[in-house]
Amino acid sequence: MKYCRALSKTAGIVIAIIIIIGIVAGAYYYISHKQITTTKLITFVPLTGDFNKDIINIGKALEQDGVKTVQLSVWSGGDPNSVMRIYGVVEAAYRINNIWKQNNINVEIKVTTRYVSNPNDVYEDYINKWSLGQAPDIMANGYTYIASLASEGYILDLTPYLNNYTSFLNQFYPTLIDAMKWNGRIYGIPQDTEARPLYIRKDVAACAGLDLAGLAEKIKNGQFTWSDLYKWALKVKESGCAPWGLIHRKGSAHPDLIQFIYAFGGKLYDEKTGKLVFDKAAVYKWFVVEKTFADHGLLPHDMMSWDWAKQIHPTVVDGKTLAFIGGTWHWFEWQTKAYYTDPKTGQQRPLTAEEVHKFFYYTLFPSGIKGKPGLTLSQPFAWMINSKAGEQNPNYDKLKDLYHELVFLVVVKASDPDIVAIHSLISGHLPVTKTAAELIKNQTWVNELKNLKVKLDPEVLNNIKNIIEKTVNPLNVQFLANVTYMLEYTTFTPKHPQYPKLASLFADALDQVLRDKMTPAQAVNYIVEKINADPDLKKSVEIIGEIPQNWTFP
Amino acid sequence: MTREVSGDMTKSNLFSKIKDFIHSDAFIFLLPAIILIIVFYLIPIVVSVYMSFTPLKNWNIARYIHEFVGFENYWRFFYMVTHDPTVRPIFITTVVFILVTLAINVLGGLGLAIATFFMGEREASSTQLLWLLPRMTPIAVYSMIWYYFFHGSAIGTLNSILMSLGIIHKPIDWGQSIIPWGPWMIIIFVNGLVGVSYGMIVFTSAISNIPKELVIAARVDGASNWSITKNILIPLLKWHIVYVTTWQMLSLLTTYDHIFLLVEWGLVNRYYGTTWALYIYNMAFTAAEKDLGLAAAAGVILVIVGALLGLLALKILGFEKMVKEPRGDI
Numbered sequence: 091m092k093y094c095r096a097l098s099k100t101a102g103i104v105i106a107i108i109i110i111i112g113i114v115a116g117a118y119y120y121i122s123h124k125q126i127t128t129t130k131l132i133t134f135v136p137l138t139g140d141f142n143k144d145i146i147n148i149g150k151a152l153e154q155d156g157v158k159t160v161q162l163s164v165w166s167g168g169d170p171n172s173v174m175r176i177y178g179v180v181e182a183a184y185r186i187n188n189i190w191k192q193n194n195i196n197v198e199i200k201v202t203t204r205y206v207s208n209p210n211d212v213y214e215d216y217i218n219k220w221s222l223g224q225a226p227d228i229m230a231n232g233y234t235y236i237a238s239l240a241s242e243g244y245i246l247d248l249t250p251y252l253n254n255y256t257s258f259l260n261q262f263y264p265t266l267i268d269a270m271k272w273n274g275r276i277y278g279i280p281q282d283t284e285a286r287p288l289y290i291r292k293d294v295a296a297c298a299g300l301d302l303a304g305l306a307e308k309i310k311n312g313q314f315t316w317s318d319l320y321k322w323a324l325k326v327k328e329s330g331c332a333p334w335g336l337i338h339r340k341g342s343a344h345p346d347l348i349q350f351i352y353a354f355g356g357k358l359y360d361e362k363t364g365k366l367v368f369d370k371a372a373v374y375k376w377f378v379v380e381k382t383f384a385d386h387g388l389l390p391h392d393m394m395s396w397d398w399a400k401q402i403h404p405t406v407v408d409g410k411t412l413a414f415i416g417g418t419w420h421w422f423e424w425q426t427k428a429y430y431t432d433p434k435t436g437q438q439r440p441l442t443a444e445e446v447h448k449f450f451y452y453t454l455f456p457s458g459i460k461g462k463p464g465l466t467l468s469q470p471f472a473w474m475i476n477s478k479a480g481e482q483n484p485n486y487d488k489l490k491d492l493y494h495e496l497v498f499l500v501v502v503k504a505s506d507p508d509i510v511a512i513h514s515l516i517s518g519h520l521p522v523t524k525t526a527a528e529l530i531k532n533q534t535w536v537n538e539l540k541n542l543k544v545k546l547d548p549e550v551l552n553n554i555k556n557i558i559e560k561t562v563n564p565l566n567v568q569f570l571a572n573v574t575y576m577l578e579y580t581t582f583t584p585k586h587p588q589y590p591k592l593a594s595l596f597a598d599a600l601d602q603v604l605r606d607k608m609t610p611a612q613a614v615n616y617i618v619e620k621i622n623a624d625p626d627l628k629k630s631v632e633i634i635g636e637i638p639q640n641w642t643f644p
Numbered sequence: 645m646t647r648e649v650s651g652d653m654t655k656s657n658l659f660s661k662i663k664d665f666i667h668s669d670a671f672i673f674l675l676p677a678i679i680l681i682i683v684f685y686l687i688p689i690v691v692s693v694y695m696s697f698t699p700l701k702n703w704n705i706a707r708y709i710h711e712f713v714g715f716e717n718y719w720r721f722f723y724m725v726t727h728d729p730t731v732r733p734i735f736i737t738t739v740v741f742i743l744v745t746l747a748i749n750v751l752g753g754l755g756l757a758i759a760t761f762f763m764g765e766r767e768a769s770s771t772q773l774l775w776l777l778p779r780m781t782p783i784a785v786y787s788m789i790w791y792y793f794f795h796g797s798a799i800g801t802l803n804s805i806l807m808s809l810g811i812i813h814k815p816i817d818w819g820q821s822i823i824p825w826g827p828w829m830i831i832i833f834v835n836g837l838v839g840v841s842y843g844m845i846v847f848t849s850a851i852s853n854i855p856k857e858l859v860i861a862a863r864v865d866g867a868s869n870w871s872i873t874k875n876i877l878i879p880l881l882k883w884h885i886v887y888v889t890t891w892q893m894l895s896l897l898t899t900y901d902h903i904f905l906l907v908e909w910g911l912v913n914r915y916y917g918t919t920w921a922l923y924i925y926n927m928a929f930t931a932a933e934k935d936l937g938l939a940a941a942a943g944v945i946l947v948i949v950g951a952l953l954g955l956l957a958l959k960i961l962g963f964e965k966m967v968k969e970p971r972g973d974i
């Protein structure tokens with residue numbers, strides 16, 4: 091009893107404080123000390139721009155330093171067909187290992203992979219684990235993350251490496267390289283890109299007597315706008331050809347709907363000030379269009395909370411809507427996922443390539459303004475290299491630069507035309523290099539791929555053969571060739587760290603409008619209020635324009 | 645002069661008490677608990693307070709650990725809370741959510757523990773296992789089950805049952821159209837089911853420690869189950885009721901995982917489905933930049949609010965009276 095009472099409250103607090111100070115001071119010392127010891131740079135090989143020569147020199151340098159195995163990791167995410175975002179690196183490592191073997195260099199790259207359905211989870215894990223040294227060496231993810239990752243120093247500035255690889259850099263479409271830049275420096279290598287076509291059901295259009303001939307051209311020239319699409323959707327509904335006129339994706343931050351802002355001449359980013367832009371007039375018009383569709387039963391009031399697998403895709407592939415705002419990858423996804431209910435058997439199954447071709451017409455996203463060309467939106471994926479790439483390998487302090495060069499060359503190899511082309515053909519994303527785009531047109535090579543005769547790492551081939559069997563065929567190749575022109579009309583979402591917050595407000599406000607909880611004007615003012623309520627957002631967003639008083643739709 | 649002497653005496657008294665305590669058996673006995681409390685409770689609080697005065701972002705500790713921004717994160721937090729038009733529904737939702745879910749958790753847990761006490765061993769085990777399932781199921785899977793159950797379209801299990809029974813003719817968007825009761829009902833139901841099992845375990849374990857003779861004697865005297873519950877079990881569970889109530893209240897104040905998914909998937913209304921903890925999470929983590937300084941400031945405020953609520957709960961539940969030494973027992 092005496093001892094139990096021996097510790098007063100004050101004594102307990104003193105003991106606790108001493109222990110806490112000890113632990114915090116220890117952690118502080120560890121972090122500071124670690125910073126100092128990781129700044130020693132010694133070995134590197136000057137890059138010449140000749141891939142084979144450089145990779146052989148790096149292999150020899152590693153071998154001389156006693157490195158036998160280089161462990162690398164790659165993370166990515168996305169739809170199930172886009173797995174080349176990780177296998178591209180596995181394949182590149184396989185090819186480099188072969189080069190080393192042929193040159194009697196006894197070093198091997200081993201790659202571990204992680205692929206999840208949501209790329210944002212990969213980004214969050216990356217930043218959570220970077221300080222712990224557990225982030226991957228390479229990450230394929232959306233270009234929009236470049237700003238925050240580069241500003242924290244989490245990814246490598248690739249500009250000095252690319253200065254020696256200008257011919258490699260020139261293979262890529264210039265707009266994609268621009269998307270990889272932050273503060274004038276290049277932080278990523280384009281991995282894929284896409285367009286977001288407006289899909290129109292041919293059978294539904296035919297049922298309502300709508301003529302699709304030349305529609306893509308009219309949209310391209312701005313002769314067919316959202317007002318016209320509304321009239322078509324109304325006709326479809328009135329004639330009972332489909333219950334819906336328009337279906338789009340759900341949730342927050344999906345860039346598909348942001349196309350409306352551009353379609354009404356609005357903007358989202360000011361290059362001069364580096365600020366995000368909230369264009370009240372354009373956003374108001376977007377909301378009015380969607381509300382008009384919803385009010386006339388052409389678009390579901392609860393569209394923003396529809397279920398992907400059980401509502402959105404089945405509605406589209408079963409022909410229950412005239413139009414769908416989707417992406418190029420959906421063309422392929424519908425061929426691999428069982429969304430379609432077969433009218434004969436009543437069972438759900440994937441569509442065949444022939445059926446997708448038969449059912450869907452595709453075109454640019456229409457403009458909201460007569461005479462203004464249609465558009466699309468791309469969110470290219472980028473290979474990003476960890477600024478601590480190679481850290482888990484031997485002798486990192488000394489060989490840091492060498493490991494960085496090696497990882498850069500792995501990414502260069504992962505951008506080989508056939509790897510890029512395979513990714514495009516199985517996932518429905520558009521090729522990022524001109525050489526890959528040419529390869530896709532090569533019927534002999536496409537046939538070899540279809541028959542699994544291409545030279546690939548057996549592990550990679552084994553992992554993607556099911557997808558290849560389902561997706562590689564002339565109709566899909568034709569589709570990719572046909573949609574590539576859309577990249578000339580493409581737009582991008584801003585690469586600003588605060589953009590996801592703004593996008594989330596758009597989605598939230600649109601949901602309220604569709605559910606009749608807010609008028610379009612109230613929704614615009616609500617977004618303004620929310621921007622002003624957040625000091626960071628307020629600082630980062632320029633609010634422009636006014637709600638138009640006399641504007642009507644259609 | 646007198647004060648100095650008194651100060652020295654206090655100091656030497658304090659150190660001798662610490663010394664005595666360190667050399668005592670009590671210290672060895674309490675050491676594991678002390679270490680756990682320091683490592684898992686005190687250090688995180690100290691680190692959070694420290695973080696709340698830094699501009700820490702994106703987990704970049706090495707970069708921001710030396711920078712101090714004073715009370716800026718606290719200012720930003722209060723600025724957002726006072727200017728955000730959606731704070732009011734979120735605040736009301738939090739109060740309703742905590743009170744109702746707490747009642748379900750405590751009373752449900754108590755009811756289940758008592759009910760299983762009167763059951764045969766096999767039935768009791770099966771019932772307890774059944775109620776533990778929500779807690780054992782991974783959060784995403786558990787949330788997904790209820791997402792499809794309450795889904796506002798014909799694919800929702802509840803809608804489909806009600807429609808097939810002819811009770812409703814078209815699907816009801818439970819979480820989005822019946823505002824605020826629909827989203828409240830869903831988040832309370834989903835969290836309530838998980839929380840019940842915690843109370844059930846604590847109360848079951850407490851009941852098993854009640855001397856059997858008391859119950860047997862009551863039975864011999866012809867006491868009914870209700871009478872045994874009212875006069876023996878509940879009075880002897882007073883400590884545990886206080887503990888479970890306080891613990892669950894604090895836990896509900898900070899919980900957001902299931903709710904996050906239900907809001908994110910669009911099942912429930914964003915304002916009347918969001919609680920305070922989720923609001924703070926969204927405030928700090930929605931942007932591509934993860935604003936840990938702001939999150940830490942909000943967390944510190946939450947700790948203060950939690951501590952005050954905890955003290956209030958203990959006061960209301962008569963904790964002080966319970967720990968008072970009984971008079972005249974020595």
